[in-house]
Amino acid sequence: MFPTIEYLEWIAGKPDAVAHDLGSSDLRGTFQRQRGPVPGRLAGLEDPPPERDLPTQLAQLYDVDEDNVLVTAGATTANLVAVATALQTVDPDELASRPQVLVEKPGYEPLRATPRGLGGRVDRFLRPPEDDYQLEPDRVEAALxxxxxxxxxxxxxxxxxxxxxxESVAMAARAANEYGARLLVDEVYAPYVTDPEADGPFGGPTAADIENTVVTSSMTKFMGLGGLRVGWLVADADFVERARSVAWHLPVLAEPSAALAARALEHRDELLPVQRELLRENHALLASFVDEREDLSGSVPDGSTFCFVEHESFDGDELATLAWEEYDLLVVPGRFFERPEAVRLSLGRSSDHCEAALDVFAELLDSLS
Structure with a gap:
């Protein structure tokens, strides 16, 4: 029985229905949700030659063979396929209980709901706020x-x-391997860096070359092309082969989406700088805002355009409800991310839009003092 994913049901339609959006984490900038067949930023660009299709481009991007890449209809599908493939590696009749899927806490709701829906036993390891949400391999090992x-x-x-x-990711992968498990790393936000690494996909770090690791990502977040619903999985060839068999149970990626994603990757040298500049501007806006508000506690990690903040007197649901009902402003209640005392702010729209939305949020906060 698949559990309800409350966050996705809650946020559906809200970013497009609100005047001031501090809830969208994808870097769409000035582009609205895709309504035509071709995203505006891709219109007029030439397609790559046939031999440079999407799997080929992704393999080159990650410096792996094509046998290591599975293209899916979005990162959510890639994660589902990865979980289902991992669960297939064991015979449930040989276990004392259901197979363990160990998920970070706090975390993104689908990453714990999907394993439950697929029959896994979901246990948790902590990335607590008092430790600045660091990934501590010792916590992983202790919970396995x-x-x-x-x-x-x-x-x-x-x-x-x-x-x-x-290094921490690699240590977590080794800890998992000692128990016969793999490490799944969702890297949709990995390219969110102000100073890109030359050898990483889209300028961000990747765990794709770490042994015993499965990596997932998509065109949605950093590239801001969520309407295409293009994601992928990168792993060793044996895992990918089994994952292909699992993927046949799900809708395949539509050919037009694959073609447009390939077009975007073919022109990434001209598209990425625009996204990087939007990231830099929105990060600076968010960091400055949080730093200047004495009534908020929280920090903005370097390069991030999203973070948690806590108000000194009101919890996350109270702030989010007031923002929506009285200020036509979208902020996300932290309860969807296991932080009910906080809200999550995400700056994915144009810098002008985000600056104006932060001004509205400041007006709301000032009214509470």
Whole structure:
């Protein structure tokens, strides 16, 4: 029985229905939700030659063979396929209990709801706010059990925005391997860096070359092309082969979306600087705002355009409800990310839009003092 994913049901339609959006984490900038067949920023660009299709481009981007790449209809599908594939590696009849899927806390709701829906036993390891949401391999190792099949984490951490060093990711992967499990790293926010790394996909770090690791990502967040619903999974060839068999149970990626994603990757040298500049501007806006508000506690990780903030007197639901009902402003209650005392602010629109929305949020906060 698949559990309800409350966050996705709550946020559906809200970013487009509100005047001031501080809830969208994808870097769409001035572009609204895609309504035509071709996203505006891709119109007029030439397609790559046929031999440079999407799987080929992604393999080159990650410096792996095409056998290591599975293209899916979005990162959510990639994560579902990864979890289902990992669960298939064990015979439930040989276990004392259901196979363990160990998921970070706080975390993104689908990453714990999906394993439950697929029959896994979801246990948690902490990335607590008092430790700045760091990924601590010792916490992973302490929470693993002999029936573990998968450890699930995000980098950047969703929802805090904290970026873990790859050494910590590698140590977590080794800890998982000692129990016969793999590490799944959702990297949709990994490119959110102001100073890009030359050798990483879209300028961000990746765990794709770490042994015993499965990486997922998409065109939605940093590239701001959510309307295409293009995601992928990168892992060793044996895992990807099994994942392809699982993926046949799900809708395949539409050919027009694959073609447009390939077009975007073909022109990434001209598209990425625009996204990077939007990231830099919105990060600076958010960091400055949080730093200047004495009635808010919280911090903005370097390079992140999203973070948690707590008000000194009101919890996350109270702030979010007041923002929506009285100020036509979208902020996300932290309860969806296991932080009910906080709200999550996300700056994905144009810098002008975000600056104006922050002014409205400041007006709301001033009214509470």
């Amino acid at each position: 059990t002999e029936d573990a099949v998968l450890v699930v984490t995000t980098n950047r951490h969703n929802p805090s925005g904290r970026l873990a060093p790859l």
